[in-house]
Amino acid sequence: MKKAAIILIQAVGTFTILASALPLLTFEEWYVRVFDFPRMQLLAMALLSLVLFLWLGTRHRKRDKALLAGLGLAVVYQAINIFPYTALAPVQVKQAEEDSTPQNELSILVSNVLMPNKNHYALISLIQNLNPDMLLLLESDSVWQEALATTTAKYPYRIEIPLANTYGMHLYSQLPLRQKRIRYLLEKDIPSIKTYVKLRNGVWVELHAVHPKPPVPMEDPNSKKRDAEIVLVASDISDSKYPVVVAGDFNDVAWSRTTALFQEVSGLLDPRVGRGLFSTFNANYPMLRWPLDHVFHSDHFKLVQIERLPYINSDHFPIYIKLSFAPENEYEQEEPEADEDTHEEAIETIQEGVEEAKKN
Structure with missing residues (x-):
């Protein structure tokens, strides 16, 4: 033995x-x-x-x-x-002051709903309890759109992309949106969103929503297109003159080289650093979980709250975040920086992804 x-x-x-x-x-x-x-x-x-x-x-x-x-x-x-x-590491995003005013806050609930999931009420209950400023649904089709219609009625600003290929996307907002753009960065059936949301204090924030394909045999034999889409969004953000938030299911983990490259090119911060894993997938298997659903933001914001939400019958847990716009403290937080090698790697990653997309 x-x-x-x-x-x-x-x-x-x-x-x-x-x-x-x-x-x-x-x-x-x-x-x-x-x-x-x-x-x-x-x-x-x-x-x-x-x-x-x-x-x-x-x-x-x-x-x-x-x-x-x-x-x-x-x-x-x-x-x-x-x-x-882990809680042993220093935080990348500082905690907002306790007297943070609602005028400066932006709350977002992100949920990969699992398209065949019929337990719509579990998510509806979370939305009603939390009342987020913005709601981002992934893997959402026309069935989910209809099932949540009553709940989302209070969200007058919206971008709805119901798809039956598990890459549908719905963005609902209680705050005004402008320049609502649906983009297909590499593949004609994989959308992403770029828009601008107006905070209650009048500031416009650039918002991106993403959900690239994962590198698994049933979807893609390699990670080239996923990596390229993530880095394309980062490159777009790098020249932005606005505060920025990026949310979605990256189908990539927080500690991968691609996500690190995304942060270096975009300069965005990860509020999980120093606070915990917030593993959102796989909700069905406790021993096989890792952080796939992300919210990154520019250093204009501090963190009020971040929480992995309860199980809703999806293979992903929803995640909720509340940020506070604090531009006076913009440079208190050290943002990731790109060097020459980083830019070369980003260009190469995008080129490889574009070439891979042309093959299909």
């Missing part, structure tokens, strides 16, 4: 080391990029394998030492990736 246990630990440990190393490669194939996602799970597997092998295994052979060294490196590497999304 002990020998069998050691063999199993060695197999799991070897897999964990390989799975930790694969994302370091620059390949965009799905079977490489998929290991960007389970950082927390791989950390747990590496740590458990390391402890168990130290307890049960031998340590005098070269291969034993190599396994232990590899597991130790995997633990350190995964911990470094996850550390910014």
Whole structure:
């Protein structure tokens, strides 16, 4: 039994080391990029394998030492990736003052509803309880649009894109919108939204909503188009003269190179840094969760509240955020910066995505 246990630990440990190393490669194939996602799970597997092998295994052979060294490196590497999304790390976005005035606030509820989900009332209940200024629905079709019609009636400003391909998108706002643009950045059936929302204090904020395809066999064999769409939005934002908010299901995790590139090019901040993972997917499997749904914003804002909301029968948890416009403190928060290498990587990422889209 002990020998069998050691063999199993060695197999799991070897897999964990390989799975930790694969994302370091620059390949965009799905079977490489998929290991960007389970950082927390791989950390747990590496740590458990390391402890168990130290307890049960031998340590005098070269291969034993190599396994232990590899597991130790995997633990350190995964911990470094996850550390910014723990309460031990410094926050990237400062907390708003307690007397933050509603005139300066913007609240958004983002929900990937899961198109076949029929439990409309669960989301309706959240909307009624929270009364967000803006509501962004993803994977929403005409059935969802009709089911929420009574609830969304109080949102006079809207952009509705009901689609039956799981990439529908609905944006509802209690605040005025202008220049409402539906864009198909790389594919004719994958929309994104760019618009401007007017805060109660009169300030206009540039808002982007995104939902690119994930790099999985059923959708895309590689991440080129997803990465390019994310970076295209970042490039658009980089020249903006407005406060900016970007929300949506990136189908990418907060700690991936692509999301880091997005932040460096756009200069936007992540309110989760220093506060927690806020893992929104997969809602059905507690052991397989990671943060896919994001809200990034420019340094014009501070954070009032961020919360992962209860289960609504979707494979994603909704996420709610309330921001406070605080331009007088704009430079208190250190925004990510792009260097020459970052710009070159961004251009290359976009070119690869455009070329991939032309093939289809």
